Amino acid sequence: MNLPIRIMSRDFELLGETDSYTSLQIERSWYGIGVLEMRINRYKQHADKLQRGNIIFPHNQLHKGYVIRHKEIELDERGKITENWIVRAQSLKAWFTQRLTFPPEHTAYDSKSGDAESVMRHYVVNNVIDPADEDRVLSGIVLEDNLHRGDHIEWQSRYKVLAEELGEIGFLSGLGWNIDIDYENERYIFRVLEGRNLVASQSELPPVIFSPEFDTIGQLRYTESELEYKNYAVVAGQGEGVERRIVHVGDSAGFERYELFVDARDIEEETYDDDETEPKPRPEEEIIADLINRGEQKLKEHEQEIYMEGQTLSESSLVYEQDYDLGDVVTLQNKDWGITLDARITEVKEIYESGRPRRLELTFDNDKPTLVAKIKQELSGMRLEMTR
Secondary structure, eight states, rough: OOOOOEETTTTOEEEEEEESSSSSEEESSSSSEEEEEEEETTSTTGGGGTTOOEEETTTTTTTTTTTEEEEEEETTTTSSSEEEEEEEEEEGGGGGOBBBBOOOTOOOOOEEEEEEHHHHHHHHIIIIISSSSOOOOOOEEEEEEOOOOOOEEEEEEEOBHHHHHHHHHHHHOEEEEEEEEEETTTEEEEEEEEOBBOOTTHHHHHEEEEEEGSSSSSSEEEEEEOOOOEEEEEEOOOSSSSSSSSEEEOOGGGGGGGEEEEEEETTTTTEEETTSSEEOOOOOOHHHHHHHHHHHHHHTTTTEEEEEEEETTTTTTOOBBTTTTTOOOEEETTTTTEEEEEEEEEEEEEEEEEEEEEOOEEEEEEEOOOOOHHHHHHTTOOOOOOOO
């Protein structure tokens, strides 16, 4: 039997429920935006409710809300029209791709320091819940209680996509985030998430070990690479030539040192008080701290790439969303390869097809970067604005 899918409007009007689809793929992402794809005969009951802007979610799984963004008639292998709709939706987190991080008036950047959870909440409040411009409010979104999780960080943001900023902060801290449906109270809850430590070396919780030896995982792919690896950053702030402010981040030497240049000219040397129109110099220690933080961020993007992908077995003894879930840190092991690796589950794809058991595909830590991701990574340091 297929997983029942409910359809509702953004205003919580329940429009229908269907399990009559041909196939369904639900992808959840710890840091990014998950996607859903459904194929359904357009004459099936409630298929007409699958309209752009409506929200779909598995019955009683209110943490898996997806907003419909795309619908098309499927073509067969000969290019002829079929009777099937292809419906594509993005997780509710996609609402935050509609907002940029606006800096406060008279200030170049919106800066925030503190634990990672508080920093993430700060940008949500300033750009979604209580922005200076009321037209930017996304009504109905509220914050879950702040548990002050994550390492202390210092962050600056200026006209960047809010969802991407939250993903980057999460990547640095290990925290995930989501927007849950609170159907009973007719609201949406922004939540910062912390995965469980389920690795083999700990004893507080039952460990989770994905290994062909234990019949807990089937197909397994492993890649390690240092093609993009850097561990020493030369961070350049404002100034020209020999007068440019430079800081160094890292302590590697010899053949073990991989150097990276970071253009951080956007880090301001001056600031404004709330009641002043003329800038004043920032303390040098604050500027240096910001440059070091930027270097650490960029080095994080260029760590040695070790990633694994696997497909779980339908008869596995490990139960999804009970023994393990998205965001948990687990142990991966393949004794034939001589590999034991503790890694976070960063993506889960649930695949439902008529007449077949559910399949799960897991991605651990970071999947191999796509060409688009690589280009965005290279351009991220070049998004300087001509404010002078």
